[in-house]
Amino acid sequence: MSDESFFREVNEEIRHDRTRALWTRFGRALIAVAVIAVLATAGFVAWRAYAERQANASGDRYLAALDLASAGNFAEAVTQLEALAADGYGAYPNLARMRIAAVRVAEGNPAAAVEALDGIANDSKTPQPLRDMAAIRAAYILVDTGSVDDVRARVQRLTGDDNALRFAARETLGLSTWKTGDLDGAKTFFQEIRDGGGAPSGIALRAGLMLEMIAAGSLPPAAADPAVETAPAPASVTPEPAAPAAAPETPAATSAPAADAAPAENPAAAPVTQAPAETSPAPAPTAAPADAAPATDAVPPAATQAPAPVPAAPVDAPVSPAPAPATIPVAPATPAVPPS
Numbered sequence: 001m002s003d004e005s006f007f008r009e010v011n012e013e014i015r016h017d018r019t020r021a022l023w024t025r026f027g028r029a030l031i032a033v034a035v036i037a038v039l040a041t042a043g044f045v046a047w048r049a050y051a052e053r054q055a056n057a058s059g060d061r062y063l064a065a066l067d068l069a070s071a072g073n074f075a076e077a078v079t080q081l082e083a084l085a086a087d088g089y090g091a092y093p094n095l096a097r098m099r100i101a102a103v104r105v106a107e108g109n110p111a112a113a114v115e116a117l118d119g120i121a122n123d124s125k126t127p128q129p130l131r132d133m134a135a136i137r138a139a140y141i142l143v144d145t146g147s148v149d150d151v152r153a154r155v156q157r158l159t160g161d162d163n164a165l166r167f168a169a170r171e172t173l174g175l176s177t178w179k180t181g182d183l184d185g186a187k188t189f190f191q192e193i194r195d196g197g198g199a200p201s202g203i204a205l206r207a208g209l210m211l212e213m214i215a216a217g218s219l220p221p222a223a224a225d226p227a228v229e230t231a232p233a234p235a236s237v238t239p240e241p242a243a244p245a246a247a248p249e250t251p252a253a254t255s256a257p258a259a260d261a262a263p264a265e266n267p268a269a270a271p272v273t274q275a276p277a278e279t280s281p282a283p284a285p286t287a288a289p290a291d292a293a294p295a296t297d298a299v300p301p302a303a304t305q306a307p308a309p310v311p312a313a314p315v316d317a318p319v320s321p322a323p324a325p326a327t328i329p330v331a332p333a334t335p336a337v338p339p340s
Helices: 003-070 074-087 092-106 110-121 128-145 148-158 166-179 183-196 201-215 257-261
Strands: none
Touching: 003 074, 003 092, 074 092, 092 110, 092 128, 110 128, 128 148, 128 166, 148 166, 166 183, 166 201, 183 201
């Protein structure tokens, strides 16, 4: 055996002895660590699946409550949201509490909404960002239903330059101050929003509009005319029109004289209409032959009325020729009837 082979075998034996010593010393610990790692991995996967199932269940309950609120069933929606706030999973309890306030506003109960939001803002177990959001939301509701002091009590602490919600807090203070008629105080808040920089686009736009209204001297209705709330407006009285004077009685319309003067035994006479007051003289008619229809005096037709058709005379009716006058004067108001 060469020296090289001898040294190789010795080195291998030394390595085996060291490995055996390490395993003897730390083998059980390594096995325990491996088992713990496997169990921890399995437990984490199982817990994540459980959390996902619980979150899905809470989410389904939350969506169901929102559907009830959208359908107008506010009482049932509040009941389900309160149950979810009590035993929900994850962030859904806090979301349910915030949504209860929104449902209260939708059903026309802002006082209950402010109470729910104050409960969130004053709960030390709730995350601070959510507490600040609840205070801002309550302040926006109180702009319409509360006083300046109510709004200030909730958002004054959020108006600092280092607070992320300072612009919303200043907007609520500016709106509530403007509603009292204090234009200078409101202008201060809106000027801070516009000049501060970094304000959200919606808040900055509303601040610019309010500054323009303040520059124009615009006031809310309650501040512009306080008498509207203290004294009732007089009822508008519409004067009744005077009764028209009695019109003089007009004589009843009488039948045309031509109808009364026409003989009953002359069926061939045509219905006569009243001619205009002034007409041109008509030429003298000539005597009609014995077998022709009886002639009648020519009557000038009216300007706006078509002449009535003349019925044909019976064949065996006696015909009396009309005399031929030399001249015919202007037709009077009632036309002349030919003699029988």
